[in-house]
Amino acid sequence: MLSPESAPTWTESEISTAGLCGTLTLPHGVSAIPAVLLLAGSGPVNRDGNLPGQPNDSLKLLAHALATQDIASLRVDKRGVGSSQVNATREQDLRFTRYVDDALAWLAVLVPIERISAVFLLGHSEGALVATMAAQGAQVEGLILVAGAGEAAPKIIARQLAAAGVPSALQEASQHIAACLCEGNTAPTVPAELSQFYRPSIMNYLASWFVLDPASEFAKTHCPALIVQGSTDLQVSIADAHRLAAARPDATLCLVEGMNHILKMAPMDRATNLQTYSIPQLPLAQALVERLVNFIRSTEPSASAHR
Numbered sequence: 001m002l003s004p005e006s007a008p009t010w011t012e013s014e015i016s017t018a019g020l021c022g023t024l025t026l027p028h029g030v031s032a033i034p035a036v037l038l039l040a041g042s043g044p045v046n047r048d049g050n051l052p053g054q055p056n057d058s059l060k061l062l063a064h065a066l067a068t069q070d071i072a073s074l075r076v077d078k079r080g081v082g083s084s085q086v087n088a089t090r091e092q093d094l095r096f097t098r099y100v101d102d103a104l105a106w107l108a109v110l111v112p113i114e115r116i117s118a119v120f121l122l123g124h125s126e127g128a129l130v131a132t133m134a135a136q137g138a139q140v141e142g143l144i145l146v147a148g149a150g151e152a153a154p155k156i157i158a159r160q161l162a163a164a165g166v167p168s169a170l171q172e173a174s175q176h177i178a179a180c181l182c183e184g185n186t187a188p189t190v191p192a193e194l195s196q197f198y199r200p201s202i203m204n205y206l207a208s209w210f211v212l213d214p215a216s217e218f219a220k221t222h223c224p225a226l227i228v229q230g231s232t233d234l235q236v237s238i239a240d241a242h243r244l245a246a247a248r249p250d251a252t253l254c255l256v257e258g259m260n261h262i263l264k265m266a267p268m269d270r271a272t273n274l275q276t277y278s279i280p281q282l283p284l285a286q287a288l289v290e291r292l293v294n295f296i297r298s299t300e301p302s303a304s305a306h307r
Contacts, residue, residue, distance in 0.1 A: 041125025
C-alpha cells in the first residue's frame, strides 16, 4: 500500500471509443492543463508499452511522470491488442493508415475533455510515424517523436537483423521480400525462420507500411515538434533522429545519453540492454521526462492562444 507521501497525485480512468480502449491519467486539481496522446510502437504493444513476455511499463511510467508535472495523458491499446480486441480488424485487412485513423479518433475524444487546454501527440518507435501522419490531418499543439525511425521500415529491419547477427542468407531473403512488397508484388517463398514476421496474413499491412518514408512524412507537418533519441537504442539510431531533424530544421532535436529503446538507462552491450525490456521497476531516463515537460510547457502558451 502506498504511504501518504507516495500517494498518486492523479486519477486514472478507463476510456473508450468505437471499441478501442485506453487509460486517461488526469492530475488532481481544477485548473486547465495540457494533455498528451501516447501512441505505442510496432507489434502487439499495449497501452503501458508492454509486449507479451516483456513487461517494461515504459508508457505507463511516462504517463505517471507527466502527471506529477500537471500534464494529463491518454495511453491506448492498439487495435487488436489488450482491451481493444473487441474491435480487432482481421489481420489481412489491416493497413497502416488504420492506426492513423484510430489516433485521430482518440484526439477527437481527448480534445473536449474538461480541463484539457492543449493537446500534444507523442509517438514512440513505429508510433512516431503514426503520430506524424495524424498530425497532418489534425490541429495539435505539438508533435513529439520518441525513438522514431528516420528511414522506411525495410531499411530499419535490415539494420536490426544485421545487428542481431541473423545469418546473411536470411538478411538477403528479408530484403528481397521487402523489395517485392514495396513494388506491389506478391512476396516470394518465405524462409521458415522469417515466417512469423512475413506471415501471409500480415503482408498487406507490411506493404502499406514499407512504402512510407518517415522523414518525408515529417516534412509535411507544421506544428511545433520535438525529436527525442537515446544514445543506447539498439533498434533506432541517432542517425535516424538527425534524418528526421533534417526534414524539419525548425524541429527541436534532443539526444538523451544512455537511454535505450524502451526509454530506460542501459549500456550498449546488447544482452544487458535487452534485459531491461522485462524489468518494469526500472525508472525512465530522467532527462527524457525533463525535456518532454520543457517542450510542452514552452509550446503550450502560444498554442493555447491559437486554440
